[in-house]
Amino acid sequence: MDIRNVSVEDFLVWPDDQPDDAEAIKALIDAGRAQPDWFYVGYLDGRPSMRIGYRTSPFLANPAHSGTLSETRLFAVGREGTEHTDEYRAFIDATLPSGLPDDVRLLETRLRESKHADAETRATQLEEIGFRCLMEKTGYVRSGGELPPPRPGIHFKTVEDVGRDAFTRLIAIVGGDGLDREMAHYQSHMDIQHWAEEHVRYLGDQNDLLMIGYLDGRPIGLVGLNDPGAEPYLSFIGVVPDQRGNGYVDDLVRHGTNVAIERGWNPLRAETDMGNLPMRRSFERCGYRMEPGTRLWGHLLDI
Incomplete structure (x- = not known):
């Protein structure tokens, strides 16, 4: 195999790549979460x-937590066809960047069905x-239209009312015992309070x-809604x-939906782990x- 260290523009070799993909990658470089090489x-x-x-995880950009989350992200991996999966691992081993924080021990990759027509096949390959x-x-x-309101007696306060510290303390309680596998993974790499602070920031x-x-x-x-500048969705429940x-x-x-x-x-959109039946x-x-x-898959590889 001929492995080439390429520019961002030369990285976009798949037919379904979009012009704004290059801008997204350059934004990661500008933010210090990726290097041009x-x-x-x-x-x-x-x-x-x-x-x-x-690219590094967003948590690694925060010096307070860079030693507590052992992860970097595999930004893209793909192959025409479904054969020679052993070459994937050899390719990864040959290209791992140097100079990563000492605690980086995992690669993470995301496959989104809306972007990768063969996402399920790629997930199997990984x-x-x-x-x-x-x-x-x-x-x-x-x-x-609107849904029926929450049952009588239930009322809501915003972070404007109670402050971000109170919300952060509560999200540490709520998120520390949930059914979201991704959330559980991040929590396993950092103190729950630090995780809550980062999640509220996110x-x-x-x-x-x-x-x-x-x-x-x-x-x-x-319950949380995302910033209205983006596509509206329920960001946390x-x-x-x-x-x-x-x-x-x-x-x-119901309340989050009605506020939206x-x-x-x-x-309004939402997303949840397939295993979170409730x-x-x-x-x-x-x-x-x-x-x-x-559908969205996330995978981890020990390095």
């Missing part, structure tokens, strides 16, 4: 057969060469879109552990339907 294309018989580009499945998620979408700074539900003065759960089993997840979904509708955000069933009860082409 971290992009490779492997050629067989003079044709591009596979490529790999590397598992054949030693990647283990981190998560499999699917998207939901809902259009239409959710954005729109404090009026991060909400806590209360019943009889006690918090029952959280979680029930306080000792309040689970009471159906409050439906109240959270009041702002004119319709349709969340999936709640979406379906609230009128969401599974959206074709939205």
Whole structure:
């Protein structure tokens, strides 16, 4: 195999690559999460057969947590056809970047059905060469009018009302015992409070879109919407552990959905782990339907 260290422009060798893909990669470089020499294309018989580009996890960009999350991300890996999976691993071993933080011990790759027509096949290939499945998620979408409000007695406060510290403390409680496999992986690499701080940062700074539900003065759960500058979706839903089993997840979904509708955000999307059956069933009860082409796989490889 002829392995070439390439520019961002020469990295885009697949027919389905888009012009804005180059801009997205350059943004990673500008943010310090990738280096210009971290992009490779492997050629067989003079044709591009596979490529790999590397970027660090967003958590590694934060010095406070760079020693607690052992991960870098495999940006793209692909091959025409489904044979010679052993060459994937050899390609990875030959191109791992030098100069990564000492604690980096894992590669992570994402495959999104909407971007990769053969995503499920690629996921199988990755598992054949030693990647283990981190998560499999699917998207939901809902259009239409408002849902019934949460049950009587349940009311909501935003982060504007309670402050980000209070929201962070509660998300540490809610997120520390959930069914999301990706979330559990990140938590296994850092202190739960640090994870909560990073996750709240990831959710954005729109404090009026991060909400806590209360019943009889006690918090029952959280619901968040993403920044309205992007495609609107429910970005976080979680029930306080000792309040689970009471159906409050439906109240959270209904409230978050209605807040979005009041702002004119319709349709509204959401995403959950395929294994999180309570969340999936709640979406379906609230009128969401599974959206074709939205499955997302995440895999990890020890290096």
